[in-house]
Amino acid sequence: MKPAAFDYVRPTTLDDAIDVLTTWPQSVILAGGQSLVPMLNMRLARPSAVVDIGRLPLREIAQIAGGVRVSALVTHLQLERSADINAYLPLLAAAAHLIGHVAIRSRGTIGGSMAHADPAAQELAVAIALDAKVEVTSSMGLRQIAASELVVGRWTTVLEPGDMVTAVEFPLPPSGAGWGIAEFKRRTGDFGLAGACALLWPGGGRLTAFGLTSAAVRIDEAVAAGDPAQVAKRAASMIELANRRDHAWQLAVFEAVVEEAVEEAARRMVT
Amino acid sequence: MRGVTLRCTVNGFDQQDEVEARLSLADWLRDNLHLTGTRVGCEQGVCGSCTILVDGLPIRSCLTLAVQVDGADVRTVESLATSDDLHPMQRAFEEESALQCGFCTPGMLMTAIFLLENPGPISAESIREAISGNLCRCTGYAGIVRAILRAAREDVWL
Numbered sequence: 415m416k417p418a419a420f421d422y423v424r425p426t427t428l429d430d431a432i433d434v435l436t437t438w439p440q441s442v443i444l445a446g447g448q449s450l451v452p453m454l455n456m457r458l459a460r461p462s463a464v465v466d467i468g469r470l471p472l473r474e475i476a477q478i479a480g481g482v483r484v485s486a487l488v489t490h491l492q493l494e495r496s497a498d499i500n501a502y503l504p505l506l507a508a509a510a511h512l513i514g515h516v517a518i519r520s521r522g523t524i525g526g527s528m529a530h531a532d533p534a535a536q537e538l539a540v541a542i543a544l545d546a547k548v549e550v551t552s553s554m555g556l557r558q559i560a561a562s563e564l565v566v567g568r569w570t571t572v573l574e575p576g577d578m579v580t581a582v583e584f585p586l587p588p589s590g591a592g593w594g595i596a597e598f599k600r601r602t603g604d605f606g607l608a609g610a611c612a613l614l615w616p617g618g619g620r621l622t623a624f625g626l627t628s629a630a631v632r633i634d635e636a637v638a639a640g641d642p643a644q645v646a647k648r649a650a651s652m653i654e655l656a657n658r659r660d661h662a663w664q665l666a667v668f669e670a671v672v673e674e675a676v677e678e679a680a681r682r683m684v685t
Numbered sequence: 686m687r688g689v690t691l692r693c694t695v696n697g698f699d700q701q702d703e704v705e706a707r708l709s710l711a712d713w714l715r716d717n718l719h720l721t722g723t724r725v726g727c728e729q730g731v732c733g734s735c736t737i738l739v740d741g742l743p744i745r746s747c748l749t750l751a752v753q754v755d756g757a758d759v760r761t762v763e764s765l766a767t768s769d770d771l772h773p774m775q776r777a778f779e780e781e782s783a784l785q786c787g788f789c790t791p792g793m794l795m796t797a798i799f800l801l802e803n804p805g806p807i808s809a810e811s812i813r814e815a816i817s818g819n820l821c822r823c824t825g826y827a828g829i830v831r832a833i834l835r836a837a838r839e840d841v842w843l
Contacts, residue, residue, distance in 0.1 A: 415728040420706060515733070
């Protein structure tokens with residue numbers, strides 16, 4: 415369980431990093447390494463070159479008009495502990511806290527989580543729930559991709575060789591909105607088997623399912639079903655699983671986490 | 686460019702080495718520096734036995750390349766005891782029988798030290814959450830939780 419040999423570069427400026435990625439399209443980006451390094455160790459990934467972006471100045475959490483901008487190398491632990499995130503977007507802090515264990519959160523980054531696109535990724539689910547924009551830099555310059563359009567499937571995104579996720583911009587939910595996020599896993603730190611992120615405000619709301627399907631999916635219509643138990647039933651009926659018969663238990667678990675997330679959101683809603 | 690220069694401090698001492706980029710931090714500590722207190726279990730981030738502190742934060746040294754700690758401050762289990770004395774956390778582990786085979790112990794100790802060196806409520810529940818990323822196959826965790834609670838009562842942490 416040792417990685418195959420690779421070339422290694424550690425650029426210190428964004429321009430240099432983009433140059434390297436453009437010159438070596440077969441390279442992979444190393445940020446926190448909490449998904450990439452296990453894949454290297456198991457030789458599921460055998461890149462010819464690794465571009466370590468750990469020295470780039472991408473560690474900022476900033477307020478922007480109507481939202482928060484989180485640079486790509488901000489770690490899950492930083493998000494969880496950030497006074498600004500806890501004040502303005504506590505949903506994101508709560509999502510970050512659900513990830514792995516503290517020794518994973520101390521190194522794993524938000525940009526890496528977006529680019530890796532695990533079906534159970536909590537911060538990606540929040541990005542999709544909030545209509546966040548993922549900022550991508552390449553030799554062509556900077557562009558923004560809606561979080562819901564970033565992911566095309568399990569561990570698969572629209573990102574091309576030479577692209578680097580450099581930030582995520584989260585719009586704040588409507589004022590007074592309550593939020594809740596819940597997931598089920600057999601052991602603390604595992605990948606969630608079913609997760610739900612709820613936002614509720616007077617007269618409306620949103621619901622996002624994650625961990626069940628190949629990518630997190632918005633099922634906002636379920637919110638109109640009524641009380642939390644009814645929302646959960648409706649939500650489960652809206653999820654298309656590849657093999658419903660084997661995964662009936664997963665839908666049952668999903669119902670329970672939806673109910674929990676919606677109850678939390680209702681409790682936090684300011685009416 | 687396969688050999689990379691690595692400079693950092695380990696347990697207070699400056700270190701410099703030429704390493705392959707693919708070398709894990711755990712293997713560098715064990716094989717190059719002969720600091721074999723850090724254990725390597727699963728090599729995929731699940732078991733927690735390789736947990737050490739880098740710049741004060743717990744990390745998995747099997748999921749970190751050695752070259753990634755260039756410039757950082759690294760603390761391993763060897764930093765704890767002096768030649769005369771065990772560290773208060775080690776003493777508490779001994780007193781509460783918090784180890785049997787000892788394989789998970791270095792990772793448990795470093796995780797526990799991070800917990801107590803940072804502000805926040807200390808309870809059996811917060812301890813259980815903190816060590817949830819460290820697997821122990823011998824003790825059933827009860828002694829470990831008691832040991833960390835015992836160590837927390839000593840006035841040496843914040």
